[in-house]
Amino acid sequence: MIECDLLVIGSGPAGKRAAIQAAKWGKNVYVVEKHKAVGGVTVHTGTIPSKTLRETVLNLSGWRERAFYGRSYRVKEEITAADLKQRMDLTLSQEVDTLEHQFNRNKVHITYGCASFVDPHVVEVEASDGEKQQYKAHRVLIATGTHPFRPEYIPFDGERVLDSDEILDIDDVPKSLCVIGAGVIGVEYATIFSALDVNVTLVEPRNSMLDFVDRELIEDFTHQLRDRGMNLRFGQKVTKVSREGNTCFVELENKRVIRCDMVLFAAGRMGNTGSLNLDKAGLSSDHRGRLTIRDKDTFQTEVDHIYAAGDVIGFPSLASTSMEQGRIAAFHAFERDDVYDAPEYFPYGIYSVPEMSTCGMSEEEVQERGIAYECGICRFRETSRGQIMGLEDGMMKLIFSMKTRRLLGCHIVGEGATELIHIGQAVLNLKGTMEYFVENTFNYPTLAEAYKVAALDAWNRMPPLGSD
Known part of the structure; x- marks a missing residue:
């Protein structure tokens, strides 16, 4: 031993x-x-x-x-x-x-x-x-x-009906794909294959996806997915999955049948x-x-x-x-007395196409706590860097306290979101305020400049410092 x-x-x-x-x-x-x-x-x-x-x-x-x-x-x-x-x-x-x-x-x-x-x-x-x-x-x-998670009613075969481990080892890129489950993994794979011009249908029994993400961000994200032709079937449970030859059939509780080359089941682990x-x-x-x-x-x-x-x-x-x-x-x-507490806020990255990242409170959480707040928005196409990169979509949303002007939440959808979020994370954990973004200089042209644009957007609707 x-x-x-x-x-x-x-x-x-x-x-x-x-x-x-x-x-x-x-x-x-x-x-x-x-x-x-x-x-x-x-x-x-x-x-x-x-x-x-x-x-x-x-x-x-x-x-x-x-x-x-x-x-x-x-x-x-x-x-x-x-x-x-x-x-x-x-x-x-x-x-x-x-x-x-x-x-x-x-x-x-x-x-x-x-x-x-x-x-x-x-x-x-x-x-x-x-x-x-x-x-x-x-x-x-x-x-x-x-x-x-592999439920018994899904006929996994390692070839056409797959889980999220098996999808990495496919022999051919399908022309059509049905993804069951609109959690992080399901959304990531659905959007990645959609970027390959695969005809993707995303099925989710709930009426929405990624409920922990700010709703305005999800609305923008959903619009982008529909705009490029993805089929989103929310509020419908899958009742049966079957295969005939090289064709798969996914039956929904509303009797609709999705016909596709491949099925990815990504609902839970x-x-x-x-x-x-x-x-x-x-x-x-x-x-x-x-x-x-x-x-x-x-x-x-x-x-x-x-x-x-x-x-x-x-x-x-x-x-x-x-x-x-x-x-x-x-x-x-090992009872080390030099342990330090982890910072309060950590970033959540979703590597979809486009990617999303969030840190701090969502607008819904701020409302639940009864905090007076204001939001600032920057569309990436409003920045010079966004124009250079040809970005037609993407946005940053900052939430500030009306009373203290502290940053409460930072939410990004679009190119570079999982990298950009760390500026907001630092300001959140250091209890920084709107003034940091407004008064500091950002490299130009960069997507990081979106922080200044979003902060100024909120600033324009905030009462002057010292006012009641």
């Missing part, structure tokens, strides 16, 4: 950050990874592959240049699945190499195999060849991530906890396989020395927040 200070189950963002942080303090750390390479869902089936696919599509399709050269413009006339995979494979290889180097440099031990609890302190790891090794850990972090033998550690999961933590300040489970972080604990399920959760868990696990 191998004894260690910290055993991390899962090598994704949360596990990696916690393991390296503990190793920097001289702790003996082991990371268990059930797949053949480190990185977890983020590197192999989630964040990195889907974002690489997005960038490949935008480049090869000439999407960003169509405002100048017409909707028929393409960098490559016929884009194949092999074209999409080529860049993805190279990127993933580089990511794995970087992670392995980081683990080795910090003297973190990696063991490959499937982990399961023997008791609260002992974890057994079974390698692919059947060999077993037990580890006695003083502290354990569960960072196993998630996998796609399940925690990777089924093989952990949680009961032997004194733990349990919910109906989606997720673990419950006591609070965000510790990331402890109901068992004191066992922690959980990342997608396996649910919302917000972001690689960026997962890394911070892993770091905080490591600080608490």
Whole structure:
């Protein structure tokens, strides 16, 4: 039996950050990874592959240049699945190499195999060849991530009816695609394939999508999707999915039938906890396989020395927040008194086409709290940089307190949204006011200038400083 200070189950963002942080303090750390390479869902089936696919599509399709050269413009006339995979494979290889180097440099031990609890302190790891090794850990972090939810009524076949992992390994680009589920993953893939000129239908049982995003932003986003020909079917449940030859049929509860070449089911994910033998550690999961933590300040489970972080604990399920959760868990696990609290506001990025990013309160949240406020809007086409880039769409929305003039929320849809958001994030966390944007100089021409334009838009409707 191998004894260690910290055993991390899962090598994704949360596990990696916690393991390296503990190793920097001289702790003996082991990371268990059930797949053949480190990185977890983020590197192999989630964040990195889907974002690489997005960038490949935008480049090869000439999407960003169509405002100048017409909707028929393409960098490559016929884009194949092999074209999409080529860049993805190279990127993933580089990511794995970087992670392995980081683990080795910090003297973190990696063991490959499937982990399961023997008791609260002992974890057994079974390698692919059947060999077993037990580890006695003083502290354990569960960072196993998630996998796609696969309900029984969907006839997954790995060829025409796919989940969000399988869509990355298709042999042919379909002419038509039906995406079931308008969450973050569903919206991202639906818009990416739409940018390839695939005829996409997006189905969602709710009457709206991405309910945590400011509604005005979603209205603008929805308009852009409809304007380019995407079919949005909201408020309708799927009752049956079937396949005849190379054609799929998706039946809705209103008796409408969607005929398509391929179906992507992207409605929910399940925690990777089924093989952990949680009961032997004194733990349990919910109906989606997720673990419950006591609070965000510790990331402890109901068992004191066992922690959980990342997608396996649910919302917000972001690689960026997962890394911070892993770091905080490591600080608490080893009782470090130099821990610092995570900033109040973090950005949420949605890598759709166009991309969206949001930080702080939405207009709906501000209204619910009864805060007097004013909004400022900048359309990207109003900026010189937007004109240079040929941006016909895209907007930034800033929300300010009428009383304190502090920034309350920053919401962006359009090119570069996930990069631009960090200026708003910094001002939010530093409790900055409208004056920062109005009085500071921004590089010209840049899309960042939208902050000044949006702030001035709100300024024009705000009462003068010092007035009642």
